[in-house]
Amino acid sequence: MDDKDLRIEALEKDLEMHRAIFDSIFNGALVTDEKGIITHFNKPYGDFLGVDPESQIGRHCTESVVNSRMHIVARTGEPEINQSHNIIGKKMVVQRIPIKRDGRVIAVFGQVLFKDVKDLSRLASELKVLESKVKLYEAELLNLRSTRYTLDSIIGVSRTIRELKQEALRAAATHYPVLICGESGTGKELFAQAIHHASNRKLFPFVRINCAAIPKDLLEAELFGYEKGAFTGARSDGKPGKFELAHQGTLFLDEVGDLPLEMQPKLLRALEDREFERVGGNKIIRSDLRIIAATNQDLDQMMADGRFRKDLFYRLNVIPINIPPLRKRKNDIIPSAEYILRQLAAEANLPGISMDKSAQAALRNHQWPGNVRELSNVLERTLSALNGKTIGLSDLPFYLHQNRKPLSNGGSSSLKAVQAHIERESICSALEQTGYNKVKAAELLGIHRTLLYKKIKKYAIPLEKKPGENRAPKT
Template identity: 60%
Template sequence: MTNQISSSPKSLLFQQQNLLTKSQQLESLQLIFNQIHAGACVTDAEGIITHFNEPYGRFLGVVPSEQIGKHIKDVVENTRMHIVAKTGQAEINASQSIRGENMVVQRIPIKENGKVIAVFGLVIFKNINELSRLAKKLSELESQVKLYQKQLNSMRSTRYSFDSIIGESKPLLRLKKEALQAAVTDLSVLISGESGTGKELFAQSIHNASPRRVQPFVQLNCAAIPKDLLEAELFGYSKGAFTGAKSTGKPGKFELADSGSLFLDEIGDLPLEMQPKLLRALEEKEFERVGGNRLIHSDFRLIAASNQDLEGMVARGEFRADLFYRLNVVALHVPPLRERADDVVCLANYLLQKIACKTSQPPATLTPAAITLLNKHTWPGNVRELKNVIMRTMATLAGDQITPADLPFYLHRDKETKGTGQSSLLKEVVARAEKLAIKDALKMTGYHKIKTAELLGIHRTLLYKKIAKYNISLIPS
C-alpha cells in the first residue's frame, strides 16, 4: 500500500510530461499545416471538418478556426471529400470548380485497420488553364532539348583525326608533331595556310586528340555567314530579338561549344566591329545573347584558321592587334602542296583508293609518266585542286590505269613561270581550278547543291557565292 502511494506522484508527473510533449507536437503539426502553400483541410469519416489551414481560409474568405465542426459541404462548394470517406478511393489531380475557377485537387482517405477514419484534402492554387500553359511550355522545352541533343551528337562526330592527314614529307610530319603537342594543352590555336591545304583537318585532329574529344566540336566559317547574321550565329539570340527570330530563341556557337572546341574558319573575314565582342568572349568566357541581358558562361577551347596574312592585316588596320595576339598563342602553318612535293603521289593514291571504296571497284593506278606530270605541277589550289584532278580523271577513265592523256589538259601546259607575272598567273590558275572543280562536282551530284558543297568540303553559302562569281549554270548541259 505504501509503495502504491509513493509511486503515484511519479506516475502523475510522467503523465503530465507526456501530455506536454503531445501538446507541443500538435502545435508543431498545426504550424506545419498552416505553412502549406495550398488549401488543406481534414474531415472525419462523416465529412465533419477537423482541421482547416490558414491559406485555404484566405482563399475562401473565411476564418479557419470557425470552420471546425462544420460539414465540408457547407464550407467548400462542389466538394467530394465526404464521398471519398464512403468509397475509400483516393482522387488524385481531380478537377473541382471553386469560386468560378477550375482547380486541381487531391482527396486522400486516411485509414486505420482498413477502415476510413478521416479524409485529407488539398487544393492547388493554380487553375487548369495555367497548368495547361505550363504543360505546353514543358513540351516546348523538351522539344528544344531533343533538338540541341541532336545537334550536339552531330557536332561530337568529327570526321578527321591525325591519321586522316595523308603525307610523308618532312614539313608535314613536323607539323603533325607540333599539332599533337598543341592538342594536349588548352591554349588557343591559329592555323594559317593557303586555301585547300587542309586547315580544317588539322583543327578537327587537334580536337580529337585533346581531353575535350568527347565534347562538341562546333565550327563556323566566318566568310560564309552574312555580316548582319554573324553576331546571332556566334552569340545566339533571345526571344523576340529581331523580326523572324524563333519564339524560343536560339543558342549561338559559343554556347553550343561549352566544354568542347570552337573552330572559327576564315577568321580574317570577321568584320572589325565584331572583333571586340569576340575578344571579350575569349578572355572572359562570358557573353550575352543578341537581345538578351543574361550573362552566359561557356568553357570552350578556340581554334581559328585563316588563308590571309593576318599580321599584314594588323599593320594595315584591317584586323585588331589585341585579338590577333589572343588568337596566335599556338601558331601552326600548313605548307602549300608545292612545298611538299613528296606528298603529291601519296595523296593521289589515297584519293584513288577512297574513290574505289565508294564505287566498289578496284583502284586505278598511276603510270610513271602520269606521276611525273603530277609532280611537275605547282598545285596553286593545293590538296583541293589535286582532289578535283583525281575526281575528274576517274569520272572519264575507261581502263584501270591513269596515263598523262587521262589527266586534265591544263596540267600539260603547266610551266614554271618567273618574274612579275607569277602572282597574277597563280590567281588565274586557282580561279580556273575552282570553277572546274565546282562544275565537275555539280555534274557528279546531279546538280544537287547541298551534296556538291559536301563533296567540295565547303559551306553551301560559299558555294552559292562561287557559282555567282564564276557565272556557273545550274542547268545540265
C-alpha cells in the first residue's frame, strides 16, 4: 500500500467513526446545508419520528420535521440554544447551531436535548430538591464545624470596638495571617472565631491550640502530628496534628507569646513553605489554612529580650488587631453589662432586672483586670444572689466597692502604680472571697489560673489568709 492508500484508509476509518458517533447521539440529530436541505439525519431521530432516516436526506427540513427552524438559523447565523419545539403533540427542547466557514454559514447542526420538556421540568425540580438539601447540610455542617461566635456576638458601642469589627470583617475577606493582641478576657478568641465565621472557610474546621497549655516536648507533635512509634507513649497508628486538622479552615494559635523559642523556627518554616512533616515521618504534607494568632503578652518587649523571633512576628502580624482593655474603653462597660445582664436574666427567666446608679458607678470605676470575662462572671454571681430586681452597690462583690474609696497606694499616683494597686487589691479580695482557692479566684476575676499565679508572684501576695486579718467579704 502506498502513502495515498494509507491516507484513504485512515480517512475512511475516521468517517466511519463520525457516522457511529452521529448515530449514537441519544435524542436525535440532523444536519442541513445553508438552504435547509437535510444532509444528515441520525437513526435515533428517525426512530423517534417514526421515519426512515436515509430517506430524509435531500428533503427540506420543514418537510421532515414540523415547525423546523433549521433554514432560519442558516439565514440568521444565530444559534438557538435550549428552545422549545412543538412536534407530534410534544414539547421538545432543542438546539440549532450554525456551522460557519470564513464567516459564512455552510451548515446547521440540530439536536434534540429533551424529547419532552416535562423531562426537563422533572430534572429542574430534582435539582431544586438537591439544592435545598445542600443548603440544609451546609447549615448542619456550619453548626457542627463552625464557631460559636460571629461578629454580632461582639458587644461594645465604643468607636474602637466598631472599628475593630470593621477590621475583622476586612480580614475575613483575605487569607492573610491575623495577630490579635489584648489582655486576658478582652475577647481575642471571640474575634478569631468571628473572623473565621465571616470568611469563606466557615464550613471548614476552626482548630484551636493553646501554645501555653501544651508541654514543650509535645507541642511539635500537637502542631504537626506524628507517625507511629515516633516517641514513647505515641499512639501506634500515629496522629494528625492541628495543621492537618485545620485543612481548608482556620488554625487559631492561642497564647502564641508562650511558644517556646526552639519551636518558633519550626512554626515559621511551616508557615513560609506551607508544608511540613509529621514527627517521625518523612512525607511532605501540605495544608491550606489561615492562621489567626493571639497573645496577651507584649511581643515588642519579648522581641527586644530575644524571647520571640522577629521573623515569626512579621509573618504572623500581617493584619494586626489590638483590643484595648475594658478600662480603656469605659463607655463600653455599662452597655456591655446591660447586654450580659439581659442575656443572663433571659437564661434564668428573670425579666426586668436593672442596675441602680451606684452599681453602675462601681462598674465604671473598677479596673477590670479580667476584662469582659470578669464583668460577665461578676454579673453572673451577682444575679444568682440577688433579692429583688434592682442591682445596687451592696449586691456587687466587695472588691468592687473599694475602687470607689480614695486610694492608699504608698503616695504614688502614676497610672501604672494606681493600676497595679487596684489589681493587687482585686486579687487579694477575690482570694479572700473564695477562701484562697486559686481556681475559684481566677474564675471570679475572669483570668486564667496561670495568669493569676503570675500576678500573685508579681505582687508578692500571700497564698493564704494571715491570722487575725479580717476583711469581710461581701458574698
